[in-house]
Amino acid sequence: MLETLHRIVQAVNGASDFEEALELIVERVAEATSADVCSVYLLEPEAAQLRLVATQGLYSEAVGRVRLALDEGLVGLVAQREESINLENADRHPRFRYFPETGEERFHSFLGVPIIHYQSRLGVLVVQRRVGDRFNDAEVAFLVTMAAQLAGVMAHARVRGDLAAAVGDLPGQALGLTGIGGSSGVAMGEGFVVSHHADLDGVPDRPAQSPTREIAEFRAAVDGVRADLELLAERMRDQLPDGEQLLFDVYLRMLDGDSLTRGVCERIEDGHWAPFALRRTIAEQVRRFEAMEDAYLRERASDVRDMGRRLLARLLSVESDQARLPEQAILVGEELSASQLAEIPPERLAGVVSAGGSANSHIAILARALGVPAVMGVRELPVHGLHGRALILDGYRGRVEVDPAEPLRAEYARLQREEAELTAELSELTGLPARTPDGAEIQLYVNTGLAAEINPALEIGCDGVGLHRTEFPFMMGDRFPGEEEQAVLYREVLAAFAPLPVTLRTLDVGGDKPLPYFPTHDENPFLGWRGVRMTLDHPEIFLTQLRAMLRASVGLDNLRLMFPMVTRLEEAEQAKALVMRACEELAEEGVAVTRPLIGAMVEVPAAVYQAESLARRLDFLSVGSNDLAQYLLAVDRNNSRVASLYDELHPAVLRAVNEVAQAGQRVGCPVSVCGSMAGEPGVAPLLLAMGMEGLSMSSGRLLRVKWVLRTLSAAECRSLLDEALACETPEAVKALITVALERHGLGGLIRAGRH
């Protein structure tokens, strides 16, 4: 049964449109259940009606014509009750309703199961047989499983189908899609699908006219693409920091690698024309990457596909996309690559939206570095239907609005205007302390990680760096960076902010940040070998990094060192001992190092309950609320299925963070917050009231937070915190915060969401 199930789902997944998907479903399910009839009824929510959309066994004229309300017929009953109904003699049931156009009277046994996707009813799947026997248990179980699996596929196909239908001369149909915020901000522009003419999957098989000529043409295409890439890399040199430039090297190596050229040439010699030889070779390589266990390497499959499209475009001399580039382009793709992003001149790139990926994909990281709004992981994104369409991206909430209706468009335009005004107004706060009207003060630090994040932070003014994520250069390269290489990068950030403190976090890979050259093969990466667990197991890697950090700080002495993912006291102790060892070694080598302040992140529940013990052993603690909320709520926020359950205002999260602040105060150890909650203007007053020493956030959030803190008094913040800690739901906390900010005319600040 499992095998049959798989085969059906795969076939449906491969359907070219929604209609074909429905036909495949009824045909294959009827066959698998040996039923005389299989039909799909879809719910039309506006009309609260179920419509017969596909059938095998009933008269085909009935398709599209038979409609029934939810309180009508057996099919209506299945949808209404949201459970299956299995009958021997359907026609004897009081809810049976006869539709003469179906020819249904011949079929007596009836099994209907609801098709439900994320709590929403999509329709009903029905099988019927002539003979009057109930369907047996195994058959019912099969159909229920089938319907559950098909629900996702159908929801996906339907959204894509709806959109595809709206393309062309038909008036645009407004549609909202949800993904994950990859880079904050609002973008309004026109959808732009790169090289959508060069559709590899659509290349037909043809015989090679002259293999020698085809091979020569393919080699010329490789040369052409190489030249394009070199040009792009050159163009991006000023736009992107050095680390990110490495991506182009990866592309060029892939292009020059033996397996691509050999694969294509061999196929041409076997008699296929070059475009098809390319299609097959790319598909083979993509499959190889996709089968890899490591998530990072799996993601490289999209780079291979991108390379394939570029080569095809060259082979077929497809006209350059640049000529059709809109003024405000919103780059749309299944899985976008860095080079596709680079292809759009920055002054025309308004936003990025991708069907795949997460907040930690390269493209999201790059979008953040370039300050361009991005929405990732929009699983139902109808990519090809979006070329040339009016789009709004809400990078705060991870929303994409297609052909938005006028009121929505006006609302976002207003939001954009307000943001611009607010930004201008907020610039007056540059250089002022984050001090409440009644004199309470808190440090406002920035989070950095890419070289491109340094200047904006310096421009708006801050009290230092509360979290410098060191993993990006490790993730972008194809080997561990050496001590000298790292020291140069760390020196850059330490020197830029000196004499202000800079907190360098030691390597935090694993989880959602895999290294291409060091696969961890964790079944469950978030509960696996990540952060300090990994670096403690590899002192040679850890010591190289620690030495680089210490050396980078010589003469500046503004380094603070912080360990990620600490769960046990020994981990903090061992890591600290390694720092001491690195200091001693360097001193022996004649390097004038000073012992830095040493701290740990509190980002797993275990560390919350041992915060006091950690605080006694270390110089500071910093709450990593992103991971802490993820582990407390058991929600992977990069998983769009459950991302809506991720909520930093969940009372459990607030109480845990407060617990850490209290523990720090008991032993006189400063505690700060460096997860994204620190950059939420509505949450900052609560964190101040908890007694946090500092808040560390992306520089874009800093002035907003400062504004709130300079407006609300510490006494108000404290009573707000008391009330928030007594709340039982995130919604209650949110309502409380909104009222408090609106009282001061700051309601606009909390409309913009995370990051």
Ligand code: PEP
């Ligand atoms: C956190 O977990 O809150 C944090 C700041 O670390 P990262 O987002 O890099 O995991």
Ligand code: MG
């Ligand atoms: Mg973390």
